[in-house]
Amino acid sequence: MKAFASILVVVLGAVLLHASKDFPLLGDAMSPANNHPVARHYIEETVNDTHVRNLVTAVLADYRGYDTMFETVVVFVAGIGILAVIGVPTARIRQNENLGSTRQFGVDSDLIILQTCRLIVPVLQLFALYVIAHGHHSPGGGFQGGVLFGASYILLALSGGLREALRRLSESLSFRLAAFGIVLYAGVGLLSMALGGNFLDYAVLDRLLPGDVAMARSHSMLIVEAGVGFTVTTILFVIYANLATRGNLEDGL
Amino acid sequence: MIYVLDFLLLIFLVVAAVISLRLKDLLGASMVLGVYSFLICLLWAAMGAVDVAFTEAAVGAGVSTVILIATVYQTRRISKD
Numbered sequence: 001m002k003a004f005a006s007i008l009v010v011v012l013g014a015v016l017l018h019a020s021k022d023f024p025l026l027g028d029a030m031s032p033a034n035n036h037p038v039a040r041h042y043i044e045e046t047v048n049d050t051h052v053r054n055l056v057t058a059v060l061a062d063y064r065g066y067d068t069m070f071e072t073v074v075v076f077v078a079g080i081g082i083l084a085v086i087g088v089p090t091a092r093i094r095q096n097e098n099l100g101s102t103r104q105f106g107v108d109s110d111l112i113i114l115q116t117c118r119l120i121v122p123v124l125q126l127f128a129l130y131v132i133a134h135g136h137h138s139p140g141g142g143f144q145g146g147v148l149f150g151a152s153y154i155l156l157a158l159s160g161g162l163r164e165a166l167r168r169l170s171e172s173l174s175f176r177l178a179a180f181g182i183v184l185y186a187g188v189g190l191l192s193m194a195l196g197g198n199f200l201d202y203a204v205l206d207r208l209l210p211g212d213v214a215m216a217r218s219h220s221m222l223i224v225e226a227g228v229g230f231t232v233t234t235i236l237f238v239i240y241a242n243l244a245t246r247g248n249l250e251d252g253l
Numbered sequence: 254m255i256y257v258l259d260f261l262l263l264i265f266l267v268v269a270a271v272i273s274l275r276l277k278d279l280l281g282a283s284m285v286l287g288v289y290s291f292l293i294c295l296l297w298a299a300m301g302a303v304d305v306a307f308t309e310a311a312v313g314a315g316v317s318t319v320i321l322i323a324t325v326y327q328t329r330r331i332s333k334d
Binding site: 026027056057139140141143144147148150151154158236239240243244246 | 300301303304306307308311312315316319320323324326327
């Protein structure tokens with residue numbers, strides 16, 4: 001059976017390699033993907049439509065803003081699902097806290113790891129904020145920035161103990177912030193509906209935000225990205241904290 | 254495009270994938286999976302898909318490796334099958 005599977009894999013791989021000869025060259029302007037009317041529209045009209053220079057962000061946060069909103073909801077639901085499967089009820093956690101492990105920040109951590117973490121975490125968080133705020137012009141956006149921000153809390157938990165990280169970003173605060181992120185995203189959409197536009201049509205928001213239509217689009221996209229960032233940051237940290245401790249949120253790893 | 258570099262990266266990618274499948278040690282397997290993520294991140298960056306490469310570096314190589322290792326610590330380390 002194993003030999004049969006190996007032969008199958010090799011044959012399929014050979015077929016796929018053979019088929020890759022027919023691919024268009026990388027960056028070929030005449031390739032079907034670049035010549036399709038829809039792709040041409042995105043490439044030529046994005047700056048006029050959305051005033052965003054980064055095509056990827058324009059598609060994610062503007063053309064398909066509805067899609068991105070529910071991707072954020074998927075992240076939120078994943079956090080709730082993990083909590084439902086392995087989370088321990090709060091009452092039992094309180095009971096354990098009275099017995100209490102007395103581990104403090106850095107008491108039994110290595111000095112080098114601790115100092116490195118102290119150096120990295122602020123830089124990582126600043127970079128995450130930059131990635132969220134600068135996503136219109138460079139690679140990045142709410143999701144990537146949120147992941148980086150969540151990673152900084154995970155790093156804190158890995159080096160200084162989970163208790164220290166939870167003191168800064170507790171589980172209940174995490175879920176409140178995660179829900180706030182989605183509300184922020186949907187709120188921008190509902191606000192643009194209330195002002196007479198379509199759902200997530202940022203152009204009508206220039207009556208509320210400073211600057212002209214282009215700046216209003218840019219600002220509201222920033223708000224939306226910040227919402228995604230809130231949800232992703234907190235949910236990633238909650239997932240890590242629960243998986244590392246079997247849900248009882250005592251010292252992990 | 255440097256074809257030799259691309260080719261080397263692809264070979265290492267396949268090797269990393271096979272190793273992470275064959276390893277009995279779950280901790281090692283998740284770390285090799287992190288290596289796999291970094292390699293495919295480099296490939297995507299070389300092909301100009303910087304957004305995808307960024308996401309892969311942050312999510313695939315960074316956070317999901319940590320989450321996998323956190324999960325492995327809750328299990329027995331050596332796989333039985």
